Amino acid sequence: MRLVASDMDGTIVGHNGQISDRTVRAFEACLAAGVEVVFVTGRPPRWLDPLRQLGFTGTVICSNGALTYDLGEEKVLSADLLDAESILKAQEIIRGLYPAATFAAETMDDFLIEPGFAPTGSIELLGGLEPRPLNETLNGNGAIKFLAREVDITADEFLHGVAPAVEHLVATTHSAPNMPLLEMSLPGINKAATLAKYAAGLGIEQEDVIAFGDMPNDVQMLGWAGHGYAMSSGHPEALAAANLRAPAFDDDGVAQVLEERLTSLKSA
Structure with a gap:
């Protein structure tokens, strides 16, 4: 596990726009362990307040892969525009x-x-x-x-x-x-395509990427990642695309998976 890529809404962000404390701690533990974290969302940069409230200053892949954004610098890194x-x-x-x-x-x-x-x-x-x-x-x-x-x-x-x-x-x-x-x-642009470029830029292989998602816009990403986790509470298409399943959103499924994997890393 070298890179964790997570969708936001329905995966780590609830209807109240909040991320649970347990999930926040799990991401912080990943970063402390030297694991890269990137959020991959359909949201545009102006709707990233749940991440801003966390103090996250890393990269966010926005608008289903059409735009890559540096949240710390609040600037666009790359964009693929539909004409x-x-x-x-x-x-x-x-x-x-x-x-x-x-x-x-x-x-x-x-x-x-x-x-x-x-x-x-x-x-x-x-x-x-x-x-x-x-x-x-x-x-x-x-x-x-x-x-x-x-x-x-x-x-x-x-x-x-x-x-x-x-x-x-x-x-x-x-x-x-x-x-x-x-x-x-733009045709050819999706979460997986942009995540693949991002991982390659970090020198991280596909099999070392863990991805979490719950909806049809996550399908390509879940299929591409070496370890694609669909939320048990997710859409049937996401569940069919993923090779692994995380517990439901309401059960802090992402946090549960990350906690288990971090424990395995420490004991390896």
Whole structure:
């Protein structure tokens, strides 16, 4: 075990936005033992407060692999942008399949939302953003993540209906278990691809990487890592992709696995 890569939401972060004390201690113990730690999330840099509150100053792979961020320096290290033309073409295809779909885009500098994307009453929570069509707000610029939202459909149904239709333009996944919200990025970009580059840069082999995740956007990462742990409380696709299983999130599953592995390292 030389590198621990962990998803955030549903894996170590709960609905209250907090990370348990036991899990915090487990990550601190990894760092003290000389084990590298990287967080790999669908969140953009502006939504990393749970890690900031921990005092974590390392690297975070954000937006499902589209962006690598130095949390200590609060700066972007690398980014793979989805071009505006592909976004608008994918949007047109999705609208043809799901006319009620609404859209948003996360750029390097802004969060752009179209009318209807944000639930009623939540605009203020998003900083008072002005909803406008993406063909007006993108201004030809790329995005680190393109999002589509629907209603009266499950997230899995939405994903399986959209992904094949737009696969020539974008890579599509989802990370919200109870919300039909799709996340799209540049084809070939996912958590696994960026994690592999990060590990290689540290001189760490695939078999020395332990990864934790719980949702479809973790599937490639769990399959790539030498030791991929799906949370027992996770999505069926994540459970199928992983070669190992961690106890449920509510049982501090990540902490349990790390504690056991650290004990094994000390006794080796």
